Amino acid sequence: MIHRESFEVATRGRGTVDITREVAAVVGRSGAGDGLATVFVHHTSASLIVTEAADPTVRRDLETVLADAAADGDPRFAHDAEGPDDMSAHARSVLTQTSIGLPVSAGRLDLGTWQGVFLWEHRTAPHRRRISVTVVG
Amino acid sequence: MIHRESFEVATRGRGTVDITREVAAVVGRSGAGDGLATVFVHHTSASLIVTEAADPTVRRDLETVLADAAADGDPRFAHDAEGPDDMSAHARSVLTQTSIGLPVSAGRLDLGTWQGVFLWEHRTAPHRRRISVTVVG
């Protein structure tokens, strides 16, 4: 059994948006018992992560780590048509995830106690981001 | 056809644990012919990788790379409630994988010659880590 839904998330610029509830709702509507829910983001300057959902400072510190890995306005970058956060956003996407497969158990998303699913906007300006969830059950 | 199993791995603190055999055993018990086996770790300070299984120095060198990317005790980190390896462990998890989809061919895990599947413990203390394998066949 396959169930697919897409939804959009409005971001407020760089930072994470908790989409755990939206993904869990798609799983619920799928009617799957046991299975797999694969989340996919249809963009190259926003990405997906599963991380600690309880303490928001975790996601703030993750920005620090990615800023070290791919700094805005790095003068070595050739791709800067959309500004200093253009290439760094692509790089940060590649260093995290475009898709994540999540287990579904007895009809529910089976995450660990502290896990949440997040869309990570890497551009500094707000964007609308499309996300698909494909449930196989 | 869906087959799901979870198992626990006891880690000895930071480092990798080869779970290829455990994942392959789940695939074997699933009865799947061709398909997909998705491995998922239910934690935010441990992660999954597929890497070279023959020479253990590879995984030691990988620690060096991740220590450069997210150092223990980085004074810029706000999240340090569980100690200097708390935030670095979350960051290292996000830079690697929470889930990996592996091909199943003729009833067997179809990895490349040198590939192994590893749980990567990022905390310095030993932990018990839960892993799920979802086989679709």
Next chain:
Amino acid sequence: MIHRESFEVATRGRGTVDITREVAAVVGRSGAGDGLATVFVHHTSASLIVTEAADPTVRRDLETVLADAAADGDPRFAHDAEGPDDMSAHARSVLTQTSIGLPVSAGRLDLGTWQGVFLWEHRTAPHRRRISVTVVG
């Protein structure tokens, strides 16, 4: 319904190879309507990414980012049997993806406007790389 195919890509040494067309062709042959196509690379010194396909400077800049994260010939690396690009290639693979799950919608690969699927060769010498696509529909 499961459909599996493998194919080989000849790389010209370090750099990205667009495999979007090959993956889309497997999806087309699978006959799947809605579903999931999981791409997997059977190697530990080459990896997969989804990134901007329009401007090739993006992928050149991504090399800069990964070279910062894992430099060739880093004297701290113990694993160098195959030369200065041996360990850096393993590290760059682990920091990107070994597998990526892509949505299939109405029989087609459902990527975002700017997204392409790329094999990323991390060794400096040309290699033949095996890739599997597993379609669940």
